[in-house]
Amino acid sequence: MNKPDSAARRVAIIGAGPAGLMAAETVTARGDVQVDVYDAMPSAGRKFLLAGKGGLNITHSEPLPAFLGRYGAQGPQVAQWLDALSPTDLREWVHGLGVDTFVGSSGRVFPAEMKAAPLLRAWMHRLREAGVRFHQRHRWLGFAGDLRAAVAARRPPALRMLGPAGEIQIEADAVILALGGASWARLGSDGAWVPLLEAAGVALNPLVPANCGFDVNSRDPKAGPVGWSPWFAEHCAGTPLKAARLRCVAADGSVFERRGELMLTATGVEGSLIYAASRLLRDTLLATGRAQFTLDLLPDRSAEWIAAELAHPRGRRSFTTHLKTRLNLPNAAIALLRECLPGPAPEQPALLAAALKALPVELVATRPIDEAISTAGGVRLDALTDRLELKALPGVFCAGEMLDWEAPTGGYLLNAVMASGRVAGRGAVAGIGASSDSNI
Numbered sequence: 001m002n003k004p005d006s007a008a009r010r011v012a013i014i015g016a017g018p019a020g021l022m023a024a025e026t027v028t029a030r031g032d033v034q035v036d037v038y039d040a041m042p043s044a045g046r047k048f049l050l051a052g053k054g055g056l057n058i059t060h061s062e063p064l065p066a067f068l069g070r071y072g073a074q075g076p077q078v079a080q081w082l083d084a085l086s087p088t089d090l091r092e093w094v095h096g097l098g099v100d101t102f103v104g105s106s107g108r109v110f111p112a113e114m115k116a117a118p119l120l121r122a123w124m125h126r127l128r129e130a131g132v133r134f135h136q137r138h139r140w141l142g143f144a145g146d147l148r149a150a151v152a153a154r155r156p157p158a159l160r161m162l163g164p165a166g167e168i169q170i171e172a173d174a175v176i177l178a179l180g181g182a183s184w185a186r187l188g189s190d191g192a193w194v195p196l197l198e199a200a201g202v203a204l205n206p207l208v209p210a211n212c213g214f215d216v217n218s219r220d221p222k223a224g225p226v227g228w229s230p231w232f233a234e235h236c237a238g239t240p241l242k243a244a245r246l247r248c249v250a251a252d253g254s255v256f257e258r259r260g261e262l263m264l265t266a267t268g269v270e271g272s273l274i275y276a277a278s279r280l281l282r283d284t285l286l287a288t289g290r291a292q293f294t295l296d297l298l299p300d301r302s303a304e305w306i307a308a309e310l311a312h313p314r315g316r317r318s319f320t321t322h323l324k325t326r327l328n329l330p331n332a333a334i335a336l337l338r339e340c341l342p343g344p345a346p347e348q349p350a351l352l353a354a355a356l357k358a359l360p361v362e363l364v365a366t367r368p369i370d371e372a373i374s375t376a377g378g379v380r381l382d383a384l385t386d387r388l389e390l391k392a393l394p395g396v397f398c399a400g401e402m403l404d405w406e407a408p409t410g411g412y413l414l415n416a417v418m419a420s421g422r423v424a425g426r427g428a429v430a431g432i433g434a435s436s437d438s439n440i
Contacts, residue, residue: 026425
């Protein structure tokens with residue numbers, strides 16, 4: 001069994017994503033502590049790197065009260081994490097790595113080069129220089145030894161790890177679990193930790209997709225119970241609708257309404273506008289088995305204007321050409337209109353205008369959890385102390401997506417993930433009584 005160096009207390013961190021790396025930095029900066037980070041993947045930050053391929057969204061520049069409102073029912077708890085690493089703090093931290101940031105037109109904050117790789121390289125270099133030891137290709141298999149004895153002694157149980165040389169056991173003065181959710185399993189977030197924590201008596205909620213796409217209710221017998229008609233899937237999958245307004249109503253009567261871009265897929269819809277509404281739509285699906293939203297396909301035009309345009313004689317032009325000529329509707333929007341209406345598109349101007357302003361789209365399922373950008377569910381927040389220590393397992397802390405909270409895309413997710421890592425790191429240091437000469 002590997003034991004901590006007698007000259008230093010030891011913290012073992014499982015997971016080398018943003019939460020685990022921030023926890024490692026926080027612990028290392030606060031005294032005589034040896035930090036060892038274990039991860040199942042060949043290198044650190046796999047999901048972080050892929051998420052940043054198209055432009056790493058670090059945080060958001062909107063005022064803090066609005067920022068905190070993005071976390072829904074878990075907002076009060078997440079606000080405590082953000083006290084440790086606010087959006088402003090996070091930008092300053094990035095600058096401390098020698099990486100500049102800028103605010104995009106949407107208010108989102110990006111590194112100057114837009115990529116995750118330069119930031120991660122600088123971060124990993126700083127962690128290694130601070131003495132953090134990384135152990136790649138080490139998968140956590142659960143706890144070893146007598147859990148009851150460990151709990152009674154208020155110390156973390158030993159860890160079972162499967163590494164390149166076989167199974168080993170690790171002892172540490174504190175343990176931080178930062179294992180991610182259950183999306184993008186090929187990058188390490190596979191949810192395999194769920195039964196391990198359940199077996200240890202930790203209270204969990206089921207993992208569910210967040211920031212996810214959806215499958216639509218099929219209206220075509222040839223397509224089966226789920227998905228668009230074969231013609232629509234063939235001709236429109238992969239096509240964006242760049243300007244639409246989505247509206248949906250929750251079971252409690254609350255209304256979500258926002259303008260943005262969505263993507264038509266082979267079986268349904270995805271994209272930033274869908275992700276923004278995904279919590280409400282998913283929860284409605286889980287509760288009732290069905291969910292619906294409406295799309296305003298011409299958000300800049302009134303129903304009266306649309307009806308007046310459509311009232312112009314179309315002569316020998318086809319119905320589709322008339323819609324394109326008078327309304328400048330893209331082909332995909334016209335196809336979606338035909339696909340979603342229960343019967344033929346009405347040619348009466350007022351009825352057609354009403355359909356274009358509130359086109360119903362019925363959903364029957366979320367896309368598989370592994371396709372989601374993130375997940376909700378996991379370790380219940382009431383199973384943790386304010387410093388993110390498991391009540392059932394003293395000395396064991398949790399951070400990141402494995403906790404039961406969620407956030408929309410736009411920088412909110414990454415900021416809170418990293419903030420939770422800082423909170424867990426501080427909690428571990430406090431738990432082992434390490435000294436501190438740092439404000440981290």
